[in-house]
Amino acid sequence: MRKQRTSSVRKKLIGIGFLLIAVPIISIIVTYSITVKEIIKNKYTQTAIQSVYETSEKLDYLLSDLQKFSTAITSNSELLQLLENRKEASYEDFNQVLRGFITSRSDVELIELVAHGVRYSAGVNRIDKGLLMDATLKNSKGQPLWFPTRSEEIQILSGRFEKNYFTLARKIIDFNTLKDQGYLVLYFEEALLKQAYAGLVDDEGAEVLICDGEGQILSASNEKRIGGSILEEPYFRQALLDPAGQDFVEYQGNVDQVVIHSTISSNGWKLIKTISTDYLYAEMNRIQAAFVWGGLFYVLVIIGFMLFFSFKYTEPLIRMQGVMKQVEKGDLTARTEVKSDDEIGELGKSLNQMIAEMQNLIHRLVREEQEKKEVELEALHAQINPHFLYNTLNTIKWMAKIQGNLSVSKAITALVKLLRISINLGRDMISLGEEVDYVRNYIVIQELRFNEGIHVVYDLEERTQDIMVPKLILQPIVENSILYGITEEHPELHIHVRSFLQESELVVEIQDDGPGIEEATLNQLLTSKTSKDKFSRVGLNNVDQRIRLHCGQQYGLEIDTEPGKGTRVVVRLSAGMVGMKAE
Template sequence: MKRIRVYHALRVKLGIIAIVLIALPVIAISITYSKTVKEIIKNKYTDTAIQSVFETGEKIDFILKDIEEFSTVIISNNNLLHMLKNEADYGVDDFKNVLRGFITSRDDIEVIDLLLQERNYSIGATKITSNYKADEALENSSGQPIWIPTKKENIEILSGIFDKYYFTLARRIIDFNTLDDYGYLLIDLEEVILEQSYKSLIDDENTELFICDKNGTIISHTDKDRIGTSITAQPYAQKVLSSKDFNNYVQYKDKIDKVAIYSTIESNGWKIIKTISTGYLYEEINKIQKYFLLGGFLYGIVIILFMIFFSIRYTEPMMKMKKVINKVEQGDLTVRTEVHSNDEVGQLGDSLNNMISEMEVLIDKLVKEEQEKKEVELEALHAQINPHFLYNTLNTIKWMAKIQGNKSVSRAITALIKLLRISTNLGREMITLGEEIDYVKNYIVIQKLRFNEAINVTYDIDDECMELTVPKLFLQPIVENAIIYGIGDENNDLNINIKSFIDNGDLIIEIIDDGPGIEDEILKKIFKSTSDKNKFSKVGLNNVNQRIKLYCGKGYGVQIETKVGTGTLVRVALKVNE
C-alpha cells in the first residue's frame, strides 16, 4: 500500500479543519468582540470622564456667576453710588468702610478695588506691586463683567511678603439711572479657589488639568509656573480652542497616545482641560481585553486539543483497520480488526471483518473448485492415456479385420477409433455440439453391437445448435447411464431421443429414454458417487455436472426427472457459446 504522507493524514486534516473552522473563528470573534467591547467601554468611560469635567466646569461656572452677582450687588448699592456722586464729600475711610462691609460677607474674596478717576480705594490683602490698568476689553465694556487672567501678586502679611495668584473680575461702574461712569470695580479671587474645584479630577501623576481662557492662556494650574503661559503650541490646542462643542475630547499623540477632555465654562468662555494618557484612561479596559483575549486564546487551545484528542480517538480504529487491510493485501486472511463502538466506525469495522471472512470463504471455495477442476482434468487425462495408446493398435486391428472380411468387427473398431480420436484431443476443452453428437453416434454403434441392436436412438437437433460450442464429452456419459439403467440385465429394447433447442438464451439438451426409470435411492447418489473404473465411462454424471458448472456457472448443469416404470428425462442447461 502506498505510504501516506504526514500532511495527507486524516488526523492532520482533522486538526487543520479544527483550527480553520473552530479555533480561528473563536479567536477572530474574541478579538472582534474584545475590540467592540473595548470601543463601547472606551466611549462610555470617555463620556464619564467628559461628564466629570463638565460637572467641574459647572461648579466653577457657579462660583464665577456667584461672584458676578455679588459684583452687581456692589455696583448697584445706593449708598456706594451716592458716595461716588459726591466723592469730594467723603474720605478714604468712608469708602473703605463701605467696601469692608462687602468683603467681610465673603470668604472667597481677597481684595476689592475701586479705581476712580481721581482716587483708588482698596480693601483686603495688601498688594505691594499692584499697578493695574484697565485693559482694552474693560475700557470698551458697558458694565458687563470682564474676567481678567490670573496674575502673580506680592502680598504683605504681617511682616512678611508672599506671592499669591489672583484672577480678577472687573466691571465698569455705571449708574443706570443717570448713565454716569464713575470708574471700575475689581474683585480679586485667589487662584486656589479654582484649583480646589478640579483637583479631585487629578487621579494620576501623568494627568494634567488646568483652566485657560479663550486665547489659550492658562488661568489656573496645579503647577503655578505654568500660569500665564499659552497652550497654543500643544497638538490639541487648535481643536480645543476652535471647537464649537460645549464639551468633548480630542485624541492626540505626544510621545504616547493621549486624550484631551475639555468643557467650556459658560460664564466667560474659559475652558477646563484635562489631558491624560489613553494607557491610564483605558487601563482597566485594557486589562479586561487582555483577560478576554487570554480566555479566548485558552479556549482556542482547549478546542484544538479536544479536536486532536477527538481525531486520535476516532481515527485510531481506522488506523487499526488500515493495518488489517495491509495484512490482507499481503495474503493474511486470518486477521480481524477490534470493534469497540456502535457508531459508524464500529459498523465499518464489522463490515471489514465480514468482508475478510467472505473473502476467506470465497478464496477457499475457489481453491477447492480449482482443485476439483484439476482433478477432473487429471481424471479425464487418465481416461485418455490408454485410448491414446490403443489408437494405433486398434487401427492396425481394423485393417486386419477388413482383410479377413469381418465387416462388423471393422465397423466397431472404426467407431471406437473415432471415439478415441476425440478423447485423445487434449488441446481442446470445448467442441461443437455437432462433434459431440458424432461422438455419441459412434458410441451407439459400439453399444448396438454389444446389445444386439436393442438400442434405438433418434436425434431432434435444431440446426442453429449444431455449431454452438459445448464442453467435450459431456453427452456420452449421460447416454451411457441411460443405457446402463435402461437395459439392465434383461436386454430389453431401449428407445432414446436426444433433443436440443434454445430457451431464453440458453442451450437446452434433453435425453429422454423409455427405460424402467431410476429408483430414488440410486437417484440421490448419482451426483455423489465417484466414477466406476470397471465401466466404459470414466467421467460419470457427477463429473459432467461439475464440469458444466465450472465452465458455464452455477446456474447451469444437469437435472434428472424420472419415474419408475415410465422412463427418465435428463435435461442439460448450457451457456450459449458461438
Template sequence: MKRVSFFNSLRVKLGIITIFMIGIPIIVFSLIYSQNVKNVIVKKYTESAEASVNETSEKINLILEDINKFSSLIISNQELLTMAKNHQNFSQNDFNNKLRSFITIRSDIEAIKLRIEENSYSIGVNIINEDPFIPPELKNSKGQPIWMPTKDVEIEILAGNFKKYYYTLSRKLIDYNTLNHYGYLMIDLDEIILEQSYSEIQGEENEEVFICDRNGRIISHPDKSKIGTYITLKPYGEEILSNDNGNLEYFAGEKRLAIFSTIDNNGWKVIKTIATTNLYREINDIQRFLSILGFIYGVLIITFMIIFSIRYTEPMFKMMGVIKKVEEGDLSARMPIKSNDEIGHLGYSLNNMIDEMQNLIDKLIEEEQEKKEVELEALHAQINPHFLHNTLNTIKWMAKIQGNISVSKAITSLVKLLRVSTNLSKEKITLAEEIDYLKNYMVIQRLRFNEEISLEFRIEEDCLQLKVPKLILQPIVENSIIHGLEKKSFELKIRIKVYKKEEQVFIEIIDNGPGIKKETLDNIFESESAYDKFSKVGLNNVNKRIKLYFGSEYGLNIRSKPGYGTKIIVNLPDMINY
C-alpha cells in the first residue's frame, strides 16, 4: 500500500474543510461588515458635508451678490459719470470726496478705486506700489462684474507696513445711454471675509476648506501661502472644475474625500476635503474587536477539530493497517469493531469482504486444480494444428506426384487459409494480406463451382498497407457466391474496388447476382444467416467487428435490388497504423 501523502491525509482534509467552511466565512463576513459600516459612515458624512458646503456656497453667493449690487449703485451714479466724462475739469480731491461718499456706507469694503485713462483715484487703505495693470478680461468685458483672483498687497498704516490679501470686483464705467466707456471701477475686499464665511464648516485636523475660481486657482485658504496656487488637476481637479457640485475620492499621499459646490454668482467653488482615516476611527475599534473574537473562535474550532479528527480518524488508520496486511497476503487480519456508527459498519463490511476473499481464493484453487485435470484429459484428444498443416502438405505433394495439379493448388490455398485463421495472435492485418487470403479462398471456390466465378480488383496503390480486421472480405464474397450461384446459371462476376475519400477508405464489393429483397435487406444485420454457420463470421459479425475496432460511424452499407445484383460498401478510417 502506498503511503498517504500529507495533503491526502483525512485529518489534513478535515482541517482544510474547517478553514473553508468556518474560517473563511468569518473572514468574509468581517470584511463585508466592515466595508458596509465604512460605506454607511462615508455616506452619512458625505450627505452632512454636502449640505454644509452647499449652505456655505449660498452664503458666499449672497455676499458677492451684495457687492455686485453696490458696484451697480456706483457705476450708475450720474454725478460720478459726469465727472468721469469731464475728468479734466475735476481735481483729485473732487474724485476722492465722491468715492468717500460711497465707502462710508460699507464697512466691509477696504478700498474703492477709479481709473480714468492714465489717472487713478482711490479711497480706503493705502496700497504700496500697486500694479496699475488692467487684465484683458476686464478690458474685453461689456460692463458685467469681473471678479479678480486674490492678490497679496502691502498696505501702509501708522504702525507700519504689513501684508494683506484682497479679492477685487472690477467693472467698466459705461454710460448706458451712449454705451461710451470712461474708465474702470475696482472694489477691494478683505479675503478674511471669505474665510470667515466657511470657517464654521472647517472641522478637525486633516480637514481643509478653501475657495477656488473657474480655473482652479485658489482664492481663499486658511493657509495663506496656498492663495494664488492651483489645485492639482489630476487626478481629481478636472472632475471638480467640470461639475457644479458633488463628491469624489482621490489619493494625495493618503486617501481623501472631496465635497464641492459652485457659487452661482461667479462660478467659484467651495471645496472641503478630509482624510478618510478620520472617518474610519469608529470602524477601526469594531475591526479590532472582530479580529480578537475571530482569533479566539478560530483557536476553539481548531482545538475541537484536532480532538474530533483524532477520535474519528483513528479507526480509519486501524482499517488501513488491516488493508495493508491483506495486500501483503495476510488474510487472517481483522478490523476490531468498537462502535456502531458508520465506521463500525464499514469495519464489519471489511471483515466480511476478507472472509469472502478467503472463500473465493479457496474455491479458485479448487477450480484451478479441476481445470488442470480436464486440460490434461483434453490434451490427449486434441488435434494439433501443426499436425493438420503437415498432413495437408503431405496430401498436396501426393497430388502433385500423381499429376493432379488442381487438387494440389486447392490444398495449398487451404493450408494458407488455415494458417491465417488459426493464427490467434494477429487481430488486424494489412489490406494486401486480406486480399491474398481472399485469392486463396477463391482458388477453392473456383474448383468447387467449375470456374463459374470471376473476381476483379480495382485497388488504389496507397490503400494496400492499411490495417484492417482479419477476415472482413471473405464472408462478404462468400455471401455473394452462395446467393449468386444457387439461383443463376451464368457466370458470377464479383468486382472489388478500394479507394480513399475525405480521410476515409471505402471497399466496394459488387456482384451481378439475383439481388436481395427489401424485407430481407431491412433485417440482414439482426440475425446470422444459415450460411454464416460455415464461415463462423457472417455479415453481421463483420459489421460488428468493424464498429468495435473503429467506432459506430464505420461498418457495412448494403444496397441491393432483386434482379440487379448487390453492392456492399465497407467504410473504414484512412489509417495505416490504427
C-alpha cells in the first residue's frame, strides 16, 4: 500500500514537471514566434524609421538654410540697386557683390546671376556656360525652386573635372517696383547631401537615396543611380504618394527588403532607405534562436532533475505526512524519523520541533488559564461592594448630623456623592458639569485632610457645562496638583479651573501655584497608567489615552510645568465630536 502511494506521488511530480515546465516553455516559444517577435520587429522598424526621420529633419534644416541664404541675396539692397542701375554698373561690380556672398558659405560652390542676357558668377568655373532657363522658373513669382542633380564639367587651375550639382534657382523681383530683375542660380555639390545621410549608410547592404516629387534620383549612396528614377521600383507608389511624414514598406524580390521613406518638408523631396530584412532583423533572429535552444535545453535539464528528486524525496515526505495525520487526530507524541542532514532532514526536525512546541504551548495555556481563574476568584473575594459601602456611609452621615458633627457629616456627604457618581459611571461619557461636581466633592474631602489649605477657583463658561466629556478626566489632574503642590514649605495651594470654547475645541485649563513637578517625576506620571496611592487610581497617561480614543489623536493633555512656578495642564477635546447633552 505504501509503495503504491509513493509511486503515485512520483508520477504526479513527473506529470507536474511536464505541465509546469515543458508546456509553459513550449507556449512561450510559440507566443514569442507569433507575438513577441512581431513586437520586437516593430520596435526595430520604428527605430530605423526614427533614424531616417531625424536625417530628413537634418536635410530639411540644411535646405531651408540654403533657401534663406538665397533670400538674403535676392533681397540685398546693394544688388538690387546695381540691377536697377545696371547701365551705370560694371561687370566687376556685380561679381564683387556675388563674391562677398560666396565667401560667407563653404557649402555653396557657385553663384550665377542672369540679368538681361548677361551672366555674372562667383565660385568655381563652369565650362558649360549654358543658362538654366526652365519654364517653371520663368513663370515663377520669386519663390525658390529646386532642380535635379546633373553632371557639370568644371575647371580648377589647369585641370577639368566632372562633378554632380543640384541647384536652387529663383526669379529676382524688386518688391518696391515689382519688376523682374533677373534670375539667381545657386550650385551645390551633391556630396553635401551625402554628408547629411552618411549615418544611414553604415548598415550592411543598406542603400540610401534622395528623389524629387517626380521620382528622379538626386543623390544616392550608389552614385551610379544619380539621375535615374524610382518609378520602376515596387515601392515607388507608397513613397511618392505619401505627401508628408514617414512610413515603411516591406516587399519581396530577390531579397526581402524593407523600404523606409520620409518627406523633406521644405521642398517635398523624399529620403528613402532600403535594407534587407535579414540584416535589419539579424540580431532579433539570433536572440530567437538562442531562446528556443536554451528553452529546450532547460526543459530537458528540469525534467531530469524532477525525475531524480521525485525518487529521492517522496519517501521522507510521505513519512512526514503520516506523522501530521497522527497529530491531526490529537496524538502530539508522534514524531517523524529523520535519516538525512539535508533540507528534507531539516524539515523533519522542524516538524518534530513544531509538534513539541505545540504540546508545550497547550500545556502552558492550560496552566495559565487555571492560574488566571484563581487570580480572578481571589480578586472577587477581596472586592468591596460599592453599593454596600455607599449605603453604610449614608447611614453614618445621618447619624453624624443627628449628633451635630458637621465636619464629619460634610466629608461623608462628599464621599457619598463621589461613590454615587462612581456607581453610575457605567457610562463612558458625562457632562462637564458632572465632572466638575466630582472634582468639587473630591476637594471637600481633601480640604479636611489639609486643614482647608486648598483654594479652588472655578471659571467655567456657561455654554460648556452641558458638553459631554469622557468621565474621570479632571479629578486625576487636580489630585496630581494637590499631591505635588502641597509640601511642608508650601502648605497652601491655589488651583484655578477654567473652561471655554475655542473654535471647535473645548478647552479646560487647570493651573496651580505649587512648586512645580520635576522632569523625571513628570515622565513617570505620563508613562504610568494607574497609581495605587491615588483616590481614583487613574493616571495622567490613562486620561490622555482616553481623550485621544474618544476625540482623535490631535487632542489630549498639554502639561507646562517649571520648578518653583507651578503647573499648568490644558485639556483639549473636540466639542463637535463629543456632542451636547440632551435636554
